[in-house]
Amino acid sequence: MYDIIFIGGGLNYAGAIVAAKKGKKVALIEKDMRQLGGVCLHKGCIPSKMFLHYANVVYESKSDILEGQTALSMQKLFGKKTKLIENAWQAIKKQCSHVDLIEGEAQLKEPHKVEVSGKTLEAEYIIMGTGSSAFIPEGIEYNAKDIIMSDEVLMMQEFPKKIAIYGSGAIGLEMASFFATSGVSVTLIYREKSIQKRANPLIQTALKEQLEKIGVTLLSEHSIKTAKSTKKGVHITFEDKSSIYMPLLLVAAGRRPNVDFLTCKEIEVEKGIVTDRFFETTLAKHYAIGDCNGKLQLAHAARAEVLNVVERILGNNPRPLNLDHVVKFIHTLSxxxxxxxxxxxxxxxxxxxxxxxxxxxxxxxxxxxxxxxxxxxxxxxxxxxxxxxxxxxxxxxxxxxxxxxxxxxxxxxxxxxxxxxxxxxxxxxx
Known part of the structure; x- marks a missing residue:
């Protein structure tokens, strides 16, 4: 019997550490303990921002007042990224020394009980932080080879000569910036007429011009109907029946909350796990934080949410978070x-x-x-x-x-x- 069970080892770990230090008996369940720290650390914002940092160095080196040429070594960058993530993972694992780390697939079928590896664990409080997964639209035949997600980009050890990117959200724009400033021919395909349609029109225009300046070819108002791997490359067909061939397609069409582990009928699920402003679900003492609640897909938001929940459980009565005040950003270049x-x-x-x-x-x-x-x-x-x-x-x-x-x-x-x-x-x- 635990005081708190945390399901998911992303930013949930921050709450587990705090609760354990305050004397609570805590378990954290993660299906792959090598992924402790979550998508942001291993496959998201940490490695991607590192890639963009070094790509920006290359971009800066192309100034007309500098002589010589600079090129980015993808193999060396891969090695540096791997070492960075390993060190960060070790540090997080060490901080979790007072937390029972349990590896396995969690299932929440009834209140206060979590099944994992054939065992049933119980707790007064359950905090779900299972994150999200990349969304692959119907018709796109993902194969992790020439039709890829950002996960595969971060495992590359050499640059492609040419790539198409589908999606103009954070991942799409950041990857377009990374590849283009590194010398790769990039075509950005997106469904809307403008980039970041909710942004001020001045910013929409400036973003478009910035991408074009670094060499990105923009294909707006194009929705992919099918994408299949062929001997000639990835055959991409659009809703207007036109088509192109590309050697590589990166799908960056958004992410979806991970909720398959949850079959407890007392907890409602819509686009994500339904919660109130305190991140409590429709079942008392059961909380959902981060991407899985469908509110904000941001690591710093998930961290703030789980810390707020833990403070509430500890009886410290924290203020409700105002999610409108959470900073959102896209790390494009320059x-x-x-x-x-x-x-x-x-x-x-x-x-x-x-x-x-x-x-x-x-x-x-x-x-x-x-x-x-x-x-x-x-x-x-x-x-x-x-x-x-x-x-x-x-x-x-x-x-x-x-x-x-x-x-x-x-x-x-x-x-x-x-x-x-x-x-x-x-x-x-x-």
Whole structure:
């Protein structure tokens, strides 16, 4: 009998560590303990951002004031990535020294009981953090060889000469940036007319131009009907009956919550596991955090959610999380896109980065800072297209947490020359 059973070894582990340190008897079930740390560590944001970091070095080296050529070694990058993940995995495993780590497929069939490897474990509280899996649309015949997912990209040890990428979400745009800046011919296929249709139109246009500048061929308003491996390459047919052949197709069409382990009738499942604002399911003392609850597919959101749940179980009565205040970003090159808070139906302040000389030698003349406020002057959100936008947007994230208005924001003096001073300028224009 445990106090808490955690199902899934992604960011769930952070909550398990805290609970165990506070004296709770804790078990964490993960079907493959070599994947402790989750998709983000092993197959997602950690290795992908590492790949983009080194691809950006190559991109920077192509400046017309530099001489010589720089090329990225995929084999060396693979080795460096493998070592990084191994070290991080070992560190997480060490932190879990007071947690019972149980490897196996979990099944939750009835309240408070989890079946794993033929045994039934019981706990007062169950926290589900089973993550999500890549979605392969019907008609696309995934084979992990020439029709691949991002998992296979991170296992590559040499670059392809040419690749098609289907999807303009975070994975699609990040992989397009990585391959294009590394010298690979990239065709980005996406269903919408514009990239990131919820972004401000200025940012949509700038993202499009940025991708084209690094050599990405854009194929908008194209929905793949079928994709099959043939001797001539991957035969891709579209809804309009046109078709192309590509040597390699990366499918980046989104992810779906992992809920197959759950057959407990008291817990409702819709797009994900249904929860309230405290991440408690329709069954008391059973919680779902991270991708599996269908709210936000972000590692930092999952971590915040599980820590909030554990604090609640410990009786510390934490504030409910405001998921609108969670930072979202896409690490494209040479500028990233980041957003936090509300961005629609509000007063906006727009400052182009071209107004600042600092942007000229940072590939950021098409960048923009946009902040949003209500009519009373309270800051409610921001969109940023700039180098390291994911770092800059944290300034606005803190202002949301602190419920700052523009009068308070104007008191901060930002450094010069920096991109943050463009954000300062938006506060003065609100």
């Amino acid at each position: 500028m990233s896109y980041a957003v936090v808070g509300k961005t629609e139906g509000l007063k906006s302040s727009i400052v182009p980065l071209s107004h600042f000389p600092y942007s000229a030698y940072n590939h950021a003349t098409k960048g923009v800072m946009i902040t949003y406020s209500d009519q009373e002057g309270f800051i409610l959100g921001a969109e940023i297209l700039a180098p390291n936008a994911e770092e800059l947007v944290a300034i606005v994230g803190m202002s949301l947490a602190g419920e700052m208005d523009t009068a308070q924001a104007k008191r901060t003096i930002f450094g010069h020359p920096t991109f943050s001073e463009a954000l300062e300028r938006t506060f003065f224009k609100l």
